[in-house]
Amino acid sequence: MKSNPLRAGAFSALAFMLAGNAIAVEPSPVQATGVINQEFGVDASNWDIAPFNAFTFTQTERIFPTLLISPGEQPFAPLSYAANQLDLALLMVTDPATGKSVSADTLLSDRIRNSGLMLIHKGQVIHESYRNGLRRDVRHIGMSASKSFIGMLTQIAMQKDLLDEDDLVSKYVPEVRGKMAWADVTVRHVLDMRDGMKFVEDYEDPNSDVRRQDRAIGWRARQDGDPKGLRDFVRQNLNEKSYPAGKVFNYASIQTDILGMVIEGASGESLEDFFEAEFWSRLGAEFPAGMGTDGFGQPIVQGTISLTLPDLARTAMLILNKGQNHRGEQIVSQDFFEDLLTPNKELSDAFAYYDPDASFAHYRSQFWVNDTWNKQFLMNGVHGQIAFFDYERDFAMVGFGSYPVAVSPLLTASLFALLEAVLTELDEAASSDNRH
Numbered sequence: 001m002k003s004n005p006l007r008a009g010a011f012s013a014l015a016f017m018l019a020g021n022a023i024a025v026e027p028s029p030v031q032a033t034g035v036i037n038q039e040f041g042v043d044a045s046n047w048d049i050a051p052f053n054a055f056t057f058t059q060t061e062r063i064f065p066t067l068l069i070s071p072g073e074q075p076f077a078p079l080s081y082a083a084n085q086l087d088l089a090l091l092m093v094t095d096p097a098t099g100k101s102v103s104a105d106t107l108l109s110d111r112i113r114n115s116g117l118m119l120i121h122k123g124q125v126i127h128e129s130y131r132n133g134l135r136r137d138v139r140h141i142g143m144s145a146s147k148s149f150i151g152m153l154t155q156i157a158m159q160k161d162l163l164d165e166d167d168l169v170s171k172y173v174p175e176v177r178g179k180m181a182w183a184d185v186t187v188r189h190v191l192d193m194r195d196g197m198k199f200v201e202d203y204e205d206p207n208s209d210v211r212r213q214d215r216a217i218g219w220r221a222r223q224d225g226d227p228k229g230l231r232d233f234v235r236q237n238l239n240e241k242s243y244p245a246g247k248v249f250n251y252a253s254i255q256t257d258i259l260g261m262v263i264e265g266a267s268g269e270s271l272e273d274f275f276e277a278e279f280w281s282r283l284g285a286e287f288p289a290g291m292g293t294d295g296f297g298q299p300i301v302q303g304t305i306s307l308t309l310p311d312l313a314r315t316a317m318l319i320l321n322k323g324q325n326h327r328g329e330q331i332v333s334q335d336f337f338e339d340l341l342t343p344n345k346e347l348s349d350a351f352a353y354y355d356p357d358a359s360f361a362h363y364r365s366q367f368w369v370n371d372t373w374n375k376q377f378l379m380n381g382v383h384g385q386i387a388f389f390d391y392e393r394d395f396a397m398v399g400f401g402s403y404p405v406a407v408s409p410l411l412t413a414s415l416f417a418l419l420e421a422v423l424t425e426l427d428e429a430a431s432s433d434n435r436h
Contacts, residue, residue, distance in 0.1 A: 077284025151366025
């Protein structure tokens with residue numbers, strides 16, 4: 001697919017081809033009609049809510065136009081499976097809702113509403129399971145777990161000296177140029193969601209900033225008078241600050257899309273081409289990834305990246321290897337991942353406004369850092385999309401879900417109850433091996 005000539009970078013695909021990465025981004029053959037199931041009234045007004053999300057999260061190409069990101073011509077990275085698989089039907093866990101002991105498999109299906117799960121330990125898959133009709137070759141939307149891909153992609157742009165974290169966002173995004181609120185906002189501020197912009201991310205309020213943005217980008221059906229696409233929304237909004245830049249962590253999905261615009265402005269390439277050439281085609285992916293757009297050619301990367309569970313596992317392995325792929329190539333710098341887990345008072349103070357009880361947590365470069373002390377962090381998306389990493393144990397848990405509501409303390413508690421049970425099982429197995 002040719003890049004949109006109205007966007008920066010329409011003429012430099014040759015540079016990527018000379019670098020050995022043929023551009024092969026193509027539009028999905030599935031037409032985005034805004035309707036998934038006409039008989040049962042599943043459309044752009046309700047596709048992401050229960051009970052429909054159990055099957056719609058694999059059919060988002062019918063909601064918003066989607067670009068298919070090629071895995072490239074290199075052989076995909078084979079997954080290694082441990083001889084002894086972890087049977088979640090035999091692993092017991094305490095259900096946070098009832099306090100009763102249930103199998104991890106029951107917790108996954110009945111409480112977490114998981115659609116697919118893979119556990120990775122020391123470079124091998126120790127568990128793989130699918131529910132709700134998901135298969136290993138079917139893409140599932142990543143929701144806000146998508147954001148971490150853009151954090152890594154921004155780092156790649158910095159590695160290539162295309163931009164600096166201290167650069168002003170307005171240098172690359174003309175839609176915010178000249179706005180006083182953006183006069184001191186840097187790329188680093190946006191990476192860490194400490195930009196200070198006034199933006200309300202309330203999924204239950206149909207008139208909140210995030211829901212108005214959803215209509216503008218086609219996530220929800222547009223209404224008369226709504227901005228036409230992402231860039232028009234940014235041009236008309238984001239004009240005020242709630243906090244000084246750098247002071248407070250304020251989660252705002254729109255900022256990930258701003259980062260995508262920064263990458264385009266800095267690289268002179270479309271975001272989809274840059275993502276394919278610099279990350280996806282080098283990951284060792286087995287299948288194409290999907291990247292949703294706003295219907296006007298602009299990628300929406302705050303939550304529309306879709307991928308298969310095995311390719312999410314390959315992403316997890318790259319992260320566990322601190323940015324190195326299966327061929328030993330350093331895709332994302334090792335320093336990036338070490339920086340994520342470095343205790344940082346400025347970050348923890350900013351995060352305290354969001355969660356005063358999270359002593360060792362912060363948000364860095366589009367990743368949630370759960371515990372710097374124990375080197376645990378995650379990619380996290382609504383409805384149960386997750387990729388959890390534990391560097392000390394060389395462990396990752398990746399999963400897709402269709403929890404009935406977007407955000408829930410019970411969902412979070414259930415996921416961490418599952419994690420605790422799995423990690424305890426691994427620790428006990430390691431202790432037993434050491435005794436023998």
